[in-house]
Amino acid sequence: VSFNAVTAVLAIPAVAAALLALLPGYRLSARLNVLATLLTFLAALSLFFERPPTGPYILIDDLNNVFIVLTTFVGFTTSVFSASYIEHELETGRLTPAFLRFYHAMYQVLMFAMNLALVTNNIGVMWVGIELATLTTVLMVGIYRTHEALEAAWKYFILGSVGIALALFGTILIYMAAEPAIGTGPNAMVWTDLVAHAASFDPALLNLAFVFLLLGYGTKVGLVPLHAWLPDAHAEGPTPISAVLSGLLLNVALYALLRFKILLAANPNALAPGPLMIGMGLVSLLFASFMLYRRQDIKRMFAYSSIEHMGIVTFAFGMGGPLANFAGLLHMSLHSLTKSAIFFAVGDISQVKGTQKIADIGGLTSTNPVLGWGLVLGVVAIAGLPPLGIFTSEFLVVSSTFAREPLLALPLVLALLVSIGALFLRLNSIAFGEPRGPNHKARGSYVPMFAHLGLVLTAGIYLPAPLVAWFQNVARLLG
Amino acid sequence: MHALSFDIAHLLAGSLVLVSFMLLYQDRLYALLNIYALHALVLALAVASQAYVQDAPHLYITATIALVFKAIVIPVALHRMIVRLGIHREIETVVGIGPTMLLGIGLVALSMVVILRVTTEADPLAREDLAFALSVVLLGLLMMVTRRNVVSQVVGFMSLENGLVLAATGAKGMPFVVEISVAFSILIAFIVIGIFLFRIRERFDTVDVHALDRFRGERL
Numbered sequence: 143v144s145f146n147a148v149t150a151v152l153a154i155p156a157v158a159a160a161l162l163a164l165l166p167g168y169r170l171s172a173r174l175n176v177l178a179t180l181l182t183f184l185a186a187l188s189l190f191f192e193r194p195p196t197g198p199y200i201l202i203d204d205l206n207n208v209f210i211v212l213t214t215f216v217g218f219t220t221s222v223f224s225a226s227y228i229e230h231e232l233e234t235g236r237l238t239p240a241f242l243r244f245y246h247a248m249y250q251v252l253m254f255a256m257n258l259a260l261v262t263n264n265i266g267v268m269w270v271g272i273e274l275a276t277l278t279t280v281l282m283v284g285i286y287r288t289h290e291a292l293e294a295a296w297k298y299f300i301l302g303s304v305g306i307a308l309a310l311f312g313t314i315l316i317y318m319a320a321e322p323a324i325g326t327g328p329n330a331m332v333w334t335d336l337v338a339h340a341a342s343f344d345p346a347l348l349n350l351a352f353v354f355l356l357l358g359y360g361t362k363v364g365l366v367p368l369h370a371w372l373p374d375a376h377a378e379g380p381t382p383i384s385a386v387l388s389g390l391l392l393n394v395a396l397y398a399l400l401r402f403k404i405l406l407a408a409n410p411n412a413l414a415p416g417p418l419m420i421g422m423g424l425v426s427l428l429f430a431s432f433m434l435y436r437r438q439d440i441k442r443m444f445a446y447s448s449i450e451h452m453g454i455v456t457f458a459f460g461m462g463g464p465l466a467n468f469a470g471l472l473h474m475s476l477h478s479l480t481k482s483a484i485f486f487a488v489g490d491i492s493q494v495k496g497t498q499k500i501a502d503i504g505g506l507t508s509t510n511p512v513l514g515w516g517l518v519l520g521v522v523a524i525a526g527l528p529p530l531g532i533f534t535s536e537f538l539v540v541s542s543t544f545a546r547e548p549l550l551a552l553p554l555v556l557a558l559l560v561s562i563g564a565l566f567l568r569l570n571s572i573a574f575g576e577p578r579g580p581n582h583k584a585r586g587s588y589v590p591m592f593a594h595l596g597l598v599l600t601a602g603i604y605l606p607a608p609l610v611a612w613f614q615n616v617a618r619l620l621g
Numbered sequence: 622m623h624a625l626s627f628d629i630a631h632l633l634a635g636s637l638v639l640v641s642f643m644l645l646y647q648d649r650l651y652a653l654l655n656i657y658a659l660h661a662l663v664l665a666l667a668v669a670s671q672a673y674v675q676d677a678p679h680l681y682i683t684a685t686i687a688l689v690f691k692a693i694v695i696p697v698a699l700h701r702m703i704v705r706l707g708i709h710r711e712i713e714t715v716v717g718i719g720p721t722m723l724l725g726i727g728l729v730a731l732s733m734v735v736i737l738r739v740t741t742e743a744d745p746l747a748r749e750d751l752a753f754a755l756s757v758v759l760l761g762l763l764m765m766v767t768r769r770n771v772v773s774q775v776v777g778f779m780s781l782e783n784g785l786v787l788a789a790t791g792a793k794g795m796p797f798v799v800e801i802s803v804a805f806s807i808l809i810a811f812i813v814i815g816i817f818l819f820r821i822r823e824r825f826d827t828v829d830v831h832a833l834d835r836f837r838g839e840r841l
Contacts, residue, residue: 266797270804277811296771299815303778303808304762310785310801311758318743318751318792326794346739 146194148202150185151210151257154178159250168232168239171246172225178250179218182257186214198332201263204616209397210260212475216389216482217253219590223486224249224382226587230493231380236286245285245380252278252386256394266331268398269306269313272362275391276302283379294374301361301371309358309398315351316405319343333401340408348405348412355402356418362395364449365456366426376445377498381489384441388448389482393474396452400459400620407621419460424553426453431557434564439498440488443568444481447524450561451477457554458539459620461546467617469538476531476598477524483594484520487513490586491572495579500568505577513584514573516591521569523598525562531601626674627746633667634753637787638729641760641780645725646718650703650710650772654696657776661691664783671790674746680790683802687786690806691779695813699772702817713769721767728759750791757784775812782809 158178162171189210193202202210228245231237237245252275259271280302284295313331320330323342329335340348361368376384403415430450437443455477458470490513491506492498506514523530536558543551640660647653665687672680703710714721732755740748761781765774782805789798 266801270797270800273804273808277808296815299812300765300774300778303812304765304781306808307758307778307781307785311755311788314785314788314792314795315751317795318740318747321793322742328796331796344740344742347743350735350739 147185147188147192148194148200148261151182151189151214151261152254154182154185155250155254155257159247159254162250163243163247166239166243168228168242168246171243172221172228175246175249176218176221176225179214179221179253182253183211183214183218186210196263196334198328199264199267200261201334202261203619204612205400205619206260206397208471208475208612208616209393210257212478213256213260213390213394214253216478217256217386219593220382220385220389220482220486221249223385223489223586223590224380226585227382227489227493228380230585237380241285245282248278248282249382249386252282252391256390259394260397263333264328264331265313265316265333265336265401268333268401269310272309272359272395272398273306275394276306276362279375279379279383279387279391282383283375285380286378288378290374291378294371294378298371298375301368305358305361305368307358308354308361312351312354312358312402315347315354316402319347319351333405336405337408340405341410343409343412345409345411345413348409352402352406352413352415353418356399356415356422359395359398359402360422363392363399363452363456364426365422365452366429366449369426369430369449372449373442373445376448377439377441381441381485381492384445385482385485385489388445388485389478392448392452393478396455396459396474399456403459404619404621416460416462419456420550421460423453423455423457423460424550424557426450427457427557428453428553431561431564434561435567437568438500440491440500440503440568440572441485441498443500444484444488444524447561447565448477448481450557451481451524453557454536454539454554458542461539461543462621463542463546464614464617465538465542467620468613469535469542471613471616471620472601473532473535473539476535476601479594480520480523480530480532480598483591483598484517484524486586486588486591486594487517487520490584490588491517493586494582494584496582497579500572502579503572504579505575506573509577509581510584512588516588516595518569518573519595520591521565523595525565526558527562529599529602531598534602534605626670630667630670630674630746631749633663633670634750634787634791637663637667637783638753638756638760641757641784642722642725644776644780645721645760645764648712648714648718650708650712650770651700653712653773653776654699657779658692658696660780660783661687661695664786665692667787668790671750675793677794679799682799683786683790686802686806687783691783691809695779695809698813699775702813703772706817708772709770712773714767715769716767721763725760725763728763729756732756732759744793747791747793751788754784754788754791757781757787760784771816775809775816778812779809 165171189207255271255274259268262268280295280299284291317330323339324330364372406412406415430446433446455470455474458466495503526532526536643656665684668684733752736752758781761777764777768774786802
């Protein structure tokens with residue numbers, strides 16, 4: 143096996159996980175964690191210039207290249223944030239050094255699992271990667287071992303396992319559909335072979351398989367009504383994990399769905415996956431935007447906001463076509479950056495105020511100006527206001543919907559407005575007004591947060607031409 | 622000879638659905654565990670018969686895992702855990718047994734209609750196995766949503782997983798079947814260890830999930 147970038151993307155996290163499991167001393171492991179994610183990110187970047195040939199197990203194309211680079215980048219910045227954040231958890235006694243060692247090792251296992259699911263060409267291996275990623279996040283959500291954390295982990299575990307099981311059933315059905323055309327054996331699970339022969343598959347079996355895959359992987363994306371695990375898991379786990387969950391794991395599950403959408407589109411007699419995705423996306427979007435009003439926990443609120451945005455992305459990919467796909471891809475990338483930046487801010491806020499309750503947090507811009515304005519900027523971005531990048535992508539989603547299905551645009555716009563209202567209502571009491579609550583020193587680094595927000599702002603003002611061309615190419619690939 | 626092996630495979634897959642129904646109407650945890658052991662035993666036989674019919678020796682590994690791990694190790698471990706943690710031995714249900722059974726019959730009918738209509742082209746053994754497997758999966762899901770105890774939810778999940786293994790072995794020549802059954806065994810071991818290590822009883826005072834609701838962050 144020759145050494146290439148894909149090997150590096152998989153091997154670096156695997157080796158780092160083993161090392162981190164053995165090394166005592168959290169300062170050293172936090173640094174090693176940062177170093178490993180940085181190296182993985184650099185290896186992923188090199189995929190832009192040189193790709194390994196497509197084989198039965200490895201596939202790098204324009205679509206997953208974007209996902210891999212985004213995943214490794216946010217993985218890197220989150221590890222930088224985590225290094226400065228996690229020390230405080232040790233001081234307050236929420237974590238012990240042994241748990242911290244476990245945390246760092248699991249962080250790398252999670253990176254490995256997500257990269258595996260992204261680079262593989264085999265739908266069975268992809269399933270294994272997503273299962274592994276789910277298991278590691280379950281362990282990390284429960285790491286504080288409080289009542290709430292254990293309950294959240296248990297709920298996530300049970301719902302996640304059901305999702306895994308349904309996705310596996312769908313994968314088995316895809317194999318059964320492919321077997322007569324491709325022949326018995328491993329080739330009937332290779333995605334590129336599946337797409338090449340999809341036209342001759344039994345369409346009814348493909349349809350059934352897609353329903354199971356949509357329900358199974360949709361649980362991981364957090365689509366309503368399969369979202370019940372998501373707010374708890376985000377609220378009770380360590381904040382860096384909330385950032386990785388929202389920013390990355392939801393995307394990886396969505397990526398799996400997109401691969402199967404392309405597969406179905408290759409068979410003219412199979413059902414169009416678009417309407418199903420549009421329906422689930424719209425329901426998630428509407429539900430989450432109204433649920434935003436009742437949130438009393440700051441992390442839970444942003445978790446609902448993630449459901450909302452995954453709804454928008456699923457809706458856009460369901461609409462399909464060059465413009466909507468472009469908008470969906472842009473929205474997904476910018477949401478990852480913005481939401482993880484917000485979670486970095488929220489992590490600092492909960493350390494400063496010693497609570498996650500919105501009622502006990504107030505006047506941040508006067509007591510902690512940098513942090514407070516950082517949060518304001520993040521919320522302005524996530525609400526989709528100009529000049530930040532999410533405005534561009536939401537505008538593209540809305541305008542392409544108006545052009546093709548004006549009736550669908552009405553609930554879309556309604557939900558977007560409702561969520562803006564909810565976000566600013568809460569932001570007003572958190573960031574402005576009388577300072578409330580204690581005011582400990584903030585320890586987390588602000589660099590990752592402002593780096594992300596800077597990228598989002600840049601994307602809103604100027605999108606570089608090569609990036610646009612790349613995304614347009616992927617949008618065509620998605621059909 | 623072929624007809625006989627077909628009948629045997631058919632009989633075993635059908636029995637698995639029947640045992641899934643038996644799981645639905647148990648009202649004592651120990652009895653539930655015994656029936657689950659029977660479920661795993663039937664699965665082991667069904668997988669072994671598929672291994673013979675398809676002439677696929679690697680499937681015997683999956684059958685052995687089902688026999689040793691699922692039919693013996695897990696029920697014994699759960700049994701001891703119930704004693705050690707002093708878990709309530711009655712199963713609390715959300716819906717009564719009668720309506721649950723009716724729902725179960727509806728789900729089996731649904732999976733028969735869906736699968737048999739969809740797979741008219743496929744190999745008859747594979748399609749009937751698949752229909753039975755989907756029934757077992759749906760009955761497992763039903764059990765998970767109609768039970769309140771953590772242990773019986775876990776048993777529901779394990780029976781669901783048995784349905785998946787049946788589906789995977791029914792698909793002729795499917796790769797990774799052994800790997801998948803190993804992965805699932807690890808997952809189940811995680812769940813069982815999780816109940817024990819997190820001492821759900823100690824933390825929550827009960828292994829009745831209903832009681833966990835009061836810890837939900839936003840109802841404070």
